[in-house]
Amino acid sequence: MNQDFKMVAKTLFGLEEVLENELKQLGARDTKIGVRNVSFFGDSGFMYKANLNLRTAIKILKPIKRFQVQNEDDLYYHVKKMNWSRYLDLDKTFAINATVKSPYFNHSQYIALKSKDAIADYFMAKKGRRPDVDIKNPDLRIDIHIYNNNCTVSLDSSGDSLHKRGYKVVSSEAPISEVLAAGMIKLSGWNGDTNLIDPMCGSGTILTEAAMIAGNIPPQLHRESFAFMKWDDYDAELYKLIFNSSLKKIKEFSVKIMGYDRSPAALEMSRLNMENADLDEFITLEHQNFFRSQKPVGPTTLLFNPPYGERLAVDIEAFYGKIGDSLKKNYVGCEAWFITGNTEALKYVGLRTSKRIKLYNGSLESRLVKYELYDGSKKKGKM
């Protein structure tokens, strides 16, 4: 019988509520928000559905054991005591990923090594042989998470991070993660009902994620495999059923999704990625300098990720000043959102933000800011 069990979906800081909403909409039970994660209950079919459809999850873990640890010997003892024959056998390979935030432990690599030894010794004691480790393409991915003295051992049902949708063939110099792009779109409230422009689109991540949201297209449509497909209890028929039913929910959309960039090379990257995602016919790309562009007809949301002087060199004061000037002169009546890792730069925009949301772009603390460009919203003070 297919019973419900607990799962934990990992995400980026600031996207926990968005992810919880996604989970609830898919039908998860008993969701609970944590830091960079949301736990929930569902059955194996739901685990397949969640991996296929969640836009703001990085991984979906299935916890199988919790215990307390204060040193490496405790960890070795508890991991070795688990019934590993339930999940692994001698012909299978495994890999361990460890994360730690604890005064008792320093090195996640060492935790992974100690846990690997414990699993190997479990099999040596029982069968006189041990399964091999395969970092790249293991049959079982095990996740060890230590927070203070609490250790959780989980099976990783996703495998490669879910930000790897499988459509990106080329990346610009400073691409944004697909999970962050989808999270920004969801935080902006855009769901395909107004035009959307990314006026500095680079390799087109925001545009591609937006088209998938507007069309209700599963983000992992192009992904070839998930880690759960190698589990002993994998039900390929059930997965096929879930995949096909997700395909049936894809819908037409008529709003315009547009990307500009002043770099022809960036536009070419966007074009290649969109073609690969089969979304090129739904997205318009234009070689444009945003500072000379004009708003299109109809309600429009701008959502972008301008350079902030980290990886792409720009004169921050002049550049963010021009962003503000362009928004207030050419985009009256629109809503604009952008993310920046340079909070100092925001004061040069010269418009009042109506929202500021803390997010991280990679390891860089950033802000997603919103400007409502009402008629007459001239310089109201520096923010």
Ligand SMILES: C[S@@+](CC[C@H](N)C(=O)[O-])C[C@H]1O[C@@H](n2cnc3c(N)ncnc32)[C@H](O)[C@@H]1O
């Ligand atoms: C940080 S990247 C955007 C990355 C993009 N979100 C992605 O995922 O690939 C910023 C982009 O802004 C473009 N850009 C800079 N100034 C511009 C301007 N005035 N008008 C249009 N594009 C501009 C750059 O060419 C670059 O591709």
